[in-house]
Amino acid sequence: MNNQVLVLQEKEFIKITNRGQLLKILDHIRNVNTILNITFDNDKQIYSSSLLDIDEKKHLLKLDELTPPQGHENIKKNISIKVHCRHSGNESKFTLKIKKIDIENDIYYYLTTFPNQIYHYQRRDSLRVAPALMLEPEIVVFKNGFHTEGKIHNISYSGVGGILDGPSVPEIDETYVIQISLNAESPIITKIAMKFVGALGHKGKRRFGATFIGLSTEDEQRITSMVNKIQRYYIRRGNIA
The missing domain is CATH 2.30.110.10 (Electron Transport, Fmn-binding Protein; Chain A)
Structure with a gap:
């Protein structure tokens, strides 16, 4: 990449x-x-x-x-x-x-x-893209007594969604810590509020959606850069979200 x-x-x-x-x-x-x-x-x-x-x-x-x-x-x-x-x-x-x-x-x-020509802009608050360029970054979600791993399937400036491996099931509206591994870069570690959890029906895997809480300035900039880069990639290919 x-x-x-x-x-x-x-x-x-x-x-x-x-x-x-x-x-x-x-x-x-x-x-x-x-x-x-x-x-x-x-x-x-x-x-x-x-x-x-x-x-x-x-x-x-x-x-x-x-x-x-x-x-x-x-x-x-x-x-x-x-x-x-x-x-x-x-x-x-x-x-x-x-x-x-x-x-x-x-x-x-x-x-x-x-x-x-069309001058096109993707508003920050609603952009959500699949991180094809990131090869689905691996994540760890945890809090006291809870630990599970998974992968990101989509990410925005304000939140993240993907697949959790299980068997632990996070609770809606609860706060967790997420660690996002970005290739060779140092991971992003921040808090998320769990907003959606749904069973996939096999091997205990579950879909999830969550919003970021209290991103540091550095992590916010890194996520913004990641989403903007993917956005440009999709727009240039004509795959508008």
């Missing part, structure tokens, strides 16, 4: 230009019925729309009629619009060129070109 750590600064948008990655982001925006905030160069007012359809063959997007109504009047006078939206922990900004205005069932819609 490349040991270079890429740390995202707060609100750093990544420029996405790969067509496959652009399509994945647009698909997600459409599938979760994201509200699109639309603005024009000559108007500070924010209008609302939604992405109705994606025509991959013709490279066109279909947008719903702008609201409030003044937005529709403005779109007739402009050749492009600026789009800003938040969707499932992601935030995206891009520009679209208007190709056609039409009406269907008494409601206007707009056909636009695909964006040439």
Whole structure:
């Protein structure tokens, strides 16, 4: 694994230009019925729309009629619009060129070109990624009279999830100590609050989810760096969480 750590600064948008990655982001925006905030160069007012359809063959997007109504009047006078939206922990900004205005069932819609680029940001509070680059770091979870080992399957800035080997079963809402082994680096040792425990049905293994408690500044930075590096990897591959 490349040991270079890429740390995202707060609100750093990544420029996405790969067509496959652009399509994945647009698909997600459409599938979760994201509200699109639309603005024009000559108007500070924010209008609302939604992405109705994606025509991959013709490279066109279909947008719903702008609201409030003044937005529709403005779109007739402009050749492009600026789009800003938040969707499932992601935030995206891009520009679209208007190709056609039409009406269907008494409601206007707009056909636009695909964006040439999308500026994409993954909000810190909801990012959760599978640590493929980390080869599932090994963990030890323990407290007085309790000890079990396992592996991480996903990690975020605020918590961790994975598989515990058993046979000991942690209790929900109890505080434990977790030791996360990161290859040749010194382990991260911190407290967690257990939020979920579920049986896998074989060999006593159990799924778990927990939130970090009282991370030291150093460990917080190490986890942030780890998650940011994995995030960049997935975004560049087009695998948006």
